[in-house]
Each structure stands twice: as C-alpha cells, then as structure tokens.
C-alpha cells in the first residue's frame with residue numbers, strides 16, 4: 682500500500698511543535714538498523730502518542746505484518762487514528778485505547794518485536810508482559826531508559842524518584858535474565874535492546 686511520506690513529515694513537524702514526545706531520529710535509525718533483514722510479522726508498541734513511531738515502524742513490517750499500539754490518552758488516540766488514515770497505513774496499525782497496565786494482560790498474541798515507550802514507572806511490568814508475549818528470536822526495545830541521565834546519577838529529585846527506581850529495576854532485570862542478550866545505548870534518551878536467545 683502507498684504510504685504518504687509527505688503527510689508523515691507534516692505530522693512529525695506538528696508533534697514537535699506541540700511538544701509531543703515522539704521518537705528521536707537517531708533512536709529510530711538504530712531500531713531500523715537492528716531490524717534490517719529480520720522478518721517482522723507482529724509488532725507491539727506501548728505508548729502510541731499521535732502514531733508517529735508506529736507509522737515509521739510500519740515500513741519495517743514483512744508482508745501482511747501488523748502493529749498493535751496502546752495509548753491511554755483519549756485525544757491522542759483520536760489523533761493517532763486520524764493520522765494513520767491520512768498516511769494510508771490503517772491496514773497495518775491497530776490502535777488499542779486504554780491503559781497498557783490493563784490492556785496487556787488481555788493480549789495473547791506472540792510478537793516479533795516489542796517497543797516500550799510509555800510511563801517509566803511501569804517499565805518492569807511492561808517487561809514482564811513483553812517477555813510473556815515475545816517470540817524466541819524476538820527483540821524488546823525500551824526507549825528513554827537513561828531518562829536524561831538521572832538513572833546513572835546519584836542525585837534525583839523526589840518527582841523523578843519512582844521513575845528512576847523502576848528504570849533501574851528494568852535494566853537490572855534485562856541484564857540478569859539469562860534468556861536475553863542486552864545492550865544499552867546512549868542514543869536519544871537511552872535505548873535498551875534485548876534480544877531473546
């Protein structure tokens with residue numbers, strides 16, 4: 682199906698102008714490189730925002746591949762669905778509306794790729810659910826894992842403390858899990874890549 686790239690660029694520009702946190706170019710490019718040559722039939726994204734990253738990822742899908750993406754903000758869900766139609770990729774992306782903490786346990790699909798990009802305080806829970814649904818040879822990406830450097834520094838303001846604690850727990854779990862081969866890159870706001878052995 683034809684993808685309207687001009688429309689996608691407009692959506693990206695608007696999101697940046699409105700300070701909607703969308704995937705950084707460098708992070709996207711690392712994900713593209715990591716997935717090059719890999720068959721991706723099923724992709725799960727946690728945190729849709731206005732659909733920008735999901736639309737970029739839709740280009741990486743193998744034939745008949747699909748993306749499920751979860752967003753809890755009602756207005757962003759509406760915007761994402763509108764954007765996805767405008768870009769012409771509605772047959773590839775399914776936006777699930779609601780809190781991922783409630784939606785994930787109801788899913789029983791097997792995914793080639795999971796991309797975690799939502800509430801930082803929930804990363805350990807998202808990991809547990811991702812591990813339940815990831816295929817052998819699958820890859821789990823987690824964005825913003827270094828959270829502006831807070832995760833690696835001793836000093837954290839009260840406001841960031843829960844997020845930092847949970848991001849550190851995520852890193853500990855992926856590093857210690859014998860079934861995962863993990864790298865953490867300083868690209869964007871920190872990207873964890875965990876390949877299932």
Ligand SMILES: C[S@@+](CC[C@H](N)C(=O)[O-])C[C@H]1O[C@@H](n2cnc3c(N)ncnc32)[C@H](O)[C@@H]1O
Nearest residue numbers: 703704728729730733734752753780781799800
């Ligand atoms: C960083 S943005 C996602 C950006 C998007 N992946 C992109 O790159 O275009 C994070 C989004 O996750 C959503 N979110 C945060 N916690 C969530 C949760 N528990 N369940 C569902 N969505 C959540 C927020 O509303 C926000 O729109």
